[in-house]
Amino acid sequence: MCSEGLSAVKYKNGKWGYIDEKGKLVIPCKWKKARSFQEGLAGVQADNDKWGFIDKTGKVVIPCQWKKADSFSEGLAVIINDNDKRGYIDKEGKLVIPCKWKKAIRFKEGLGGVQADNDKYGFIDKTGKLAIRNVGTVFWYLKAWQCRAENRW
Numbered sequence: 693m694c695s696e697g698l699s700a701v702k703y704k705n706g707k708w709g710y711i712d713e714k715g716k717l718v719i720p721c722k723w724k725k726a727r728s729f730q731e732g733l734a735g736v737q738a739d740n741d742k743w744g745f746i747d748k749t750g751k752v753v754i755p756c757q758w759k760k761a762d763s764f765s766e767g768l769a770v771i772i773n774d775n776d777k778r779g780y781i782d783k784e785g786k787l788v789i790p791c792k793w794k795k796a797i798r799f800k801e802g803l804g805g806v807q808a809d810n811d812k813y814g815f816i817d818k819t820g821k822l823a824i825r826n827v828g829t830v831f832w833y834l835k836a837w838q839c840r841a842e843n844r845w
Contacts, residue, residue, distance in 0.1 A: 695728035698748060710734070710750075719750035730763035733783060743771070745785070754785035765798035768818065780804065780820075789820040 698710040698718065709721030710729075727735035733745040733753065744756035745764075760772040761781075768780040768788065779791035780799075795807035803815040803823055815824040 695730065696732065696748070698729050698734075700726040700728060700734070708736070719746070719748075727761075727763050730765065731767065731783070733764055733769075735761040735763060735769070745769070753783075754781065762798060765800065766802070766818070768799050768804070770796045770798060770804075778806070788818075789816065 694713055697713055699713075700708050701711050701717075701721070702708050703721035705721060707721040708723040708726035709717060710719035710726070712718050723736040724739055724741070725737035729748065733747060735743055736746050736752075736756065737743050738756035740756065741759075742756040743758045743761035744752055745754040745761065747753050758771040759774055759776070762770040764783065768782060770778055771781050771787075771791070772778050773791040775791070777791040778793040778796035779787055780789035780796070782788050789804075793806040794809055794811070795805075797805040799818065802817060804818075805813070806816050806822075807813050812825075814822050817823045
């Protein structure tokens with residue numbers, strides 16, 4: 693499935709790259725895993741098992757340094773550090789919301805869903821400030837599934 697004109701493709705060497713809408717390989721198959729392009733960037737996993745981001749030319753624009761990385765949404769991406777804590781980076785790779793959350797979901801309509809270590813759920817704004825506190829788990833998970841259904845997870 694093409695996202696922003698490119699599709700991730702796995703080659704027979706087991707590595708991932710990207711093809712354009714005509715099926716031409718435009719980014720070499722050298723990544724352990726690859727996500728779809730969102731907002732001009734795609735998450736890729738290097739051989740060191742760390743995640744970073746490339747642009748549509750294949751240039752690494754955010755080094756592969758995170759245990760896991762989600763796609764960008766509203767200019768921010770959820771990342772997971774080596775301590776399994778989630779935070780958010782911007783498109784320059786700057787950590788703009790510290791890695792302190794047990795769970796986190798993409799931003800949608802200006803809010804990102806988070807779960808604290810005390811298992812309380814809420815939504816933060818783009819500065820990391822808690823905007824909606826102590827929402828029920830059903831509401832939080834419904835928001836997460838909505839993001840997934842819209843290919844925004």
